[in-house]
Amino acid sequence: MNEIELPSYWKIINLEKICKKKPQNGAFIKKPEWDEGTIFVNVKDTYRDVVVNLTKVKRLKASLEDVKKYGLKVGDLLFVRSSLKREGIGQCCLIETLIEPAIFDCHLIRISTIKEIAYPLYIAYFFLSEPARNDLIARSKTTTMTTINQQGLIESTIPLPPLPEQKSIAQTLRTIQKAKQTRQRELELERERKAALMQYLFTHGTRNEALQQTEIGEIPESWDVVKLESLLREPLKNGHSAPASNSKEGIRTLILTAVTKNNFSIKNTKLTQANADKVKNLWLEPGDIFIERANTYEMVGLAALYEGETNFAIYPDLMVRVRVKQETIFPKYLVEFFLTPMCRAYFKKNASGTAASMPKIDQGVIRRVNILLPSYEEQKEIVEISRSCDRKISSLEKEIAILDELFHAMLEQLMTGKISTKHLSEIHL
Secondary structure (H helix, E strand, O other), X not given: OOOXXXXXXXXXXXHHHHEOOOOEEOEOOOOOOEEEEEEEEOHHHHOOOOEOOHHXXXXXXXXXXXXXXXXXXXXXXXXXXXXXXXXXXXXXXXXXXXXXXXXXXXXXXXXXXXXXXXXHHHHHHHOOOHHHHHHHHHHOEEOOOEEOOHHHHHOOEEEEOOHHHHHHHHHHHHHHHHHHHHHHHHHHHHHHHHHHHHHHHHHHOOOOOOEEEEOOEEEEOOOEEEEHHHHEOOOOEEOOOOOEOOOOOOEEEEOOHHHHOOOOOHHHEEEEOOOOOOOOOOOOOOOOEEEEOEOOOOOOOOEEEOOOOOOOOEOOOOEEXXXXXXXXXXXXXXXXXXXXXXXXXXXXXXXXXXXXXXXXXXHHHHHOOEEEEOOHHHHHHHHHHHHHHHHHHHHHHHHHHHHHHHHHHHHHXXXXXXXXXXXXXXXXX
């Protein structure tokens, strides 16, 4: 921090100088009884937002002694003191409001600041910045977990502008974050709306026709129920997994996230040492559908449609490629059907293995899945409706990405004084 050029009127101090009292580790609950009782802030809650949303926090039964000793107060800062991932150490969040008693986990450290010197929200945001994150990681130790002790935490340094400027910096960043959160809520609602709309279309169609009873429930009377295998233009094919490349050369290979997130961008690939001759038939083509044949119970069987360039990448062994007769069925229609509750339930039911061993589905399970098949024209209508929803979802995702970039750019600039909010703080005064 001393190497960063700051405005001359800012101070650089140790976190210890703004602590109202000694840091405190949280409560160790030996045999927690969950779901009712006292709000219990744990490590996961620190990553959701810089301000803890207590309405989304778990509850457990806590003794009156625990509530008295570990009870949180407005303005408390919580830092992650032990993390499975090194980059998670020192993650900071703020308790901004309290409507009832709440306590915190033993893997967290509580810091209470002197509010006449330091604005808690400003401190919380500072510890999200790259210099602060790097400093805390450097102060940590890693064995089976990465940890930081109280002394290492309070010896970290903070750039401290005058209190009014701290407040204006924090509020500027909070405004950006709230805008992003608003878009995220809109995105969640749009995804829910699309899911509900697609579920209706796959059970009622677009033509308002009478329904018929089938082995998988009521469907429009002009629709058929067929097995996926009757729609394939070539056999299903598993991918290939090879060790990661040790250089900048290799065969670009999808990772599971590409399908899980329905995002076939380069960030969801890796370079591997795959043999080019061995994988020559695994290169992606537009219209390819990929199904996750192994993942967690909730994600096994997820599917996504690739619509990018030919030969962008190959796909790993944990995926199965589906290529259909496109004169009979739209790949986009089929993928949307794969994502319906009906189809998701089928894949989960037929997955083998336990949650601990990563449940799997084989090609036989995939070939035998029942597909609802309307006319080609009605498929097209459903696809167009789906794409209309996708465009709105994509627009919201782009807005969120822009706001996220803006937040991180402003965070670094504001925390070094390169962008000043001094005039804003003077107006507030």
